[in-house]
Amino acid sequence: EISVLCDAEVALIVFSTKGKLFEYSTDSGMDRILERYERYSYAERELVATDAESQGNWSLEYSKLKAKIEVLQKNQRHFLGEGLDAMSLKELQNLEQQLDVALKQIRSRKNQLMYESISELQRKEKALQEQNNQLGKKLKEKEKALAQHPEWELQSQGQNSPSFLLTKSLPSLNIGGAYQATDTSTAVEKAARPQQSRSNTLMPPWMLQHVNE
Numbered sequence: 403e404i405s406v407l408c409d410a411e412v413a414l415i416v417f418s419t420k421g422k423l424f425e426y427s428t429d430s431g432m433d434r435i436l437e438r439y440e441r442y443s444y445a446e447r448e449l450v451a452t453d454a455e456s457q458g459n460w461s462l463e464y465s466k467l468k469a470k471i472e473v474l475q476k477n478q479r480h481f482l483g484e485g486l487d488a489m490s491l492k493e494l495q496n497l498e499q500q501l502d503v504a505l506k507q508i509r510s511r512k513n514q515l516m517y518e519s520i521s522e523l524q525r526k527e528k529a530l531q532e533q534n535n536q537l538g539k540k541l542k543e544k545e546k547a548l549a550q551h552p553e554w555e556l557q558s559q560g561q562n563s564p565s566f567l568l569t570k571s572l573p574s575l576n577i578g579g580a581y582q583a584t585d586t587s588t589a590v591e592k593a594a595r596p597q598q599s600r601s602n603t604l605m606p607p608w609m610l611q612h613v614n615e
Contacts, residue, residue, distance in 0.1 A: 411435050 405412040405428045413435040416424040427435055479485045480497055489497070 411438075413439075 404410065411428050411434075412426070413428070413432050414424075414426040418424065425432060476485070480489070481501065486494065
């Protein structure tokens with residue numbers, strides 16, 4: 403019933419009080435069922451043994467790591483100059499040699515970084531010097547061109563001066579309405595002449611005589 407309900411392979415061995423053997427097995431057979439049972443039992447025992455061995459290995463590894471950490475902490479205190487009273491002369495000499503080697507490595511690395519920094523600054527200085535030389539060359543070329551053609555500089559200064567801006571010809575309209583460009587200074591001079599003659603005619607005779615004297 404168990405083999406049918408559970409769809410399992412069943413083997414049963416019974417010894418009576420008189421020493422008689424009674425056995426029962428499903429269709430797989432007693433030998434096959436016993437072989438399978440032994441195989442799985444052995445695998446389970448191996449797994450349990452492996453777990454126990456693994457636990458032992460972890461415990462041993464933990465002890466080793468703990469001892470190593472203690473040694474490193476002790477060496478660190480010695481490098482800081484602490485806990486030196488319990489050290490022998492030979493241990494102190496070894497510690498001194500280790501510190502000398504470490505100091506040489508530190509100085510070597512520091513010198514290397516300083517050399518790299520100086521090289522970088524020299525490279526930047528060279529680039530700036532080349533840029534300065536190029537600007538100086540352009541400035542000399544411009545000064546040379548102005549020296550050969552001084553009228554360029556005068557013309558440039560004249561165009562930028564206020565008098566030049568005021569004396570530019572302005573558009574004007576004549577009496578007939580035609581568009582004509584006249585010189586400003588000429589127009590001002592022509593306009594001033596009638597005003598002067600007009601002012602002379604408006605002055606009394608005695609004042610004109612005084613002005614002539």
